[in-house]
Amino acid sequence: MDLSSNGFSGKLPASLFDSFYAMKIINENITTSYLGVQYDTLTITTKGLDLQFFKVFDQANIVIDLSNNRFEGYIPRTIGDLIGLRTLNLSHNNLKGHIPTSLHQLSVVESLDVSFNKISGEIPQQLASLTFLAVLNLSHKHLVGCIPKGKQFDTFENNSYKENDGLCGFPLSKECGGDDGVPHAATQFGLDQEEEGDSSIVNWQAVLMGHGCGLVIVLSVIYMHIVGNRISIMVFEVV
Template structure:
């Protein structure tokens, strides 16, 4: 009913045969060196209440069939290399940002990165688009710094001139 293999330095892929353990209620494989993808066979764990795959090297997308797990109350996929859209529906609509943090490639609710249009079709984002947005923000920040420096320099310079003229220092 419960498998907790966390913090064991396991490496390799998550075996898809785990999906055959249909009475499993809790699966914790966190803090290992697991890589590969999340097996879609996990959707067969119909009574699964807790799934923790955090702090591994798991990549790819979150399988859409996992949204059919109606008893899933705890989900932690944080600090992996997951990408794509977070599945919608049932229990997945109840999980918070902390379930997905540390996965820069994930998009969709509850994260602030939009996953797609109203029709549910994901809108592709390319790294070039993201770099352009970041570059524009970087330019804005550097202009703010230049303007603040100029303003401070102007105030200090004018203050020095005023003090010099009012104390007759140049004479």
Template sequence: MDLSSNGFSGNLPASLFENFQAMKIIDENVRDPWYVGDQYGIFYDSVMTITTKGLDLEFARVLTTNIIINLSRNRFEGYIPSIIGDLAALRTLNLSHNRLEGCIPASLHQLSVLESLDLSFNRIGGGIPQQLAFLTSLEVLNLSHNHLVGCIPKGKQFDTFEKSSYQGNDGLRGFPLSKDCGGDDGVPQAITPVELDEEEEEEDSPMISWQAVLMGYGCGFVSVLSIIYIMLSTQTPAWFSRMVDEWEYKIVTRMQKHKKRY
């Protein structure tokens, strides 16, 4: 079904995809490819140009395995119907250059023979479902120019896609982008309170340098010596001594943090 480059608008109707019964069946018995019309003994010679895997290919005869939905370059809005995941025999899905929003349905991982997925130039948000890493037949992926965030799934086909598949999504992290995602499994690592405190300190003083650090510690050390002298000479009460101990602890803790950082 190719309805690309038209003026269709409104939401994608879920009922439309419910009626594609032939796209829900993968015939395991078919080994050799055959063309539309062969089963009726009729030569089917209608030339078609099909956009798949990022290419415009011209077919003099149409293979029955060319199970494709192309609704690109329209004005469709709303969400991507999750029922598309029921079209198990689908090999190419192109919904690019529309106004679709919401999230990528996790149900798309059921498209076990999907070879090309193009959702580029929409307004899709959220993360890329980790389940899509199980699409082992996926050769071409284009999710560029959306509002996607989070970590890119790792493993299998996702290790083969280039940066162009994700460009225009500033919130995405992980391979092959320059922003690191954290853990080896593609899941962000938890931030410990110490690391969080260090990040906050870096944000508050981005121009921090070794000179400033040494000056701060030097002033702190002199202050401690002065306080100790006052205590010895004036017999300061115990509560003041406890306060000095707390100051000393904070100074030592900050020194350890900066030592770890540099």
């Protein structure tokens, strides 16, 4: 499906992908003869290249290209149900929110491009399971945290993450905090320390309040004891 560069605007409806039944299966033996429809040329941008196809549908080239529009809102999680998808291009829109973790279900996706959007948050670590992923473009967004490690993510270069100052980890020169590479390890440590510091302050306040109350009680008992002794002496002298 190629709807790129059409000036579409508004939210990207999740229901749009519900009827894409052919994309919800992985079948290398599927044929396209039943369609009986062809175009002279169909240009699709995938893996950073402009490719021309002559058939509307080809199992080896199941594509969703919604790039260069003005779509808003969030990336629908239902895209993750399209497990037969090979190319997903949502670049150059006004999409916001996080990258949905459901995209890790796209087990045969080869090209994923969501660059030039307003997407923020972390890159889901689950995306490291996409072993067919050959091209990844997450540039020009507001992503933070550690870049996933292993498999295909060890093959991507800096350009895949360009203009995301909050990212760290390979292949970027900025290292992530912590020895285990856990996202936001340093930040979490700072938060833990801050919470621990707050707890300490509260505990000291409780201790001081407790000591204060105890001191008042002790002084009151001593005072009452002294006053009582004085009264006893006065009574004794009168008698």
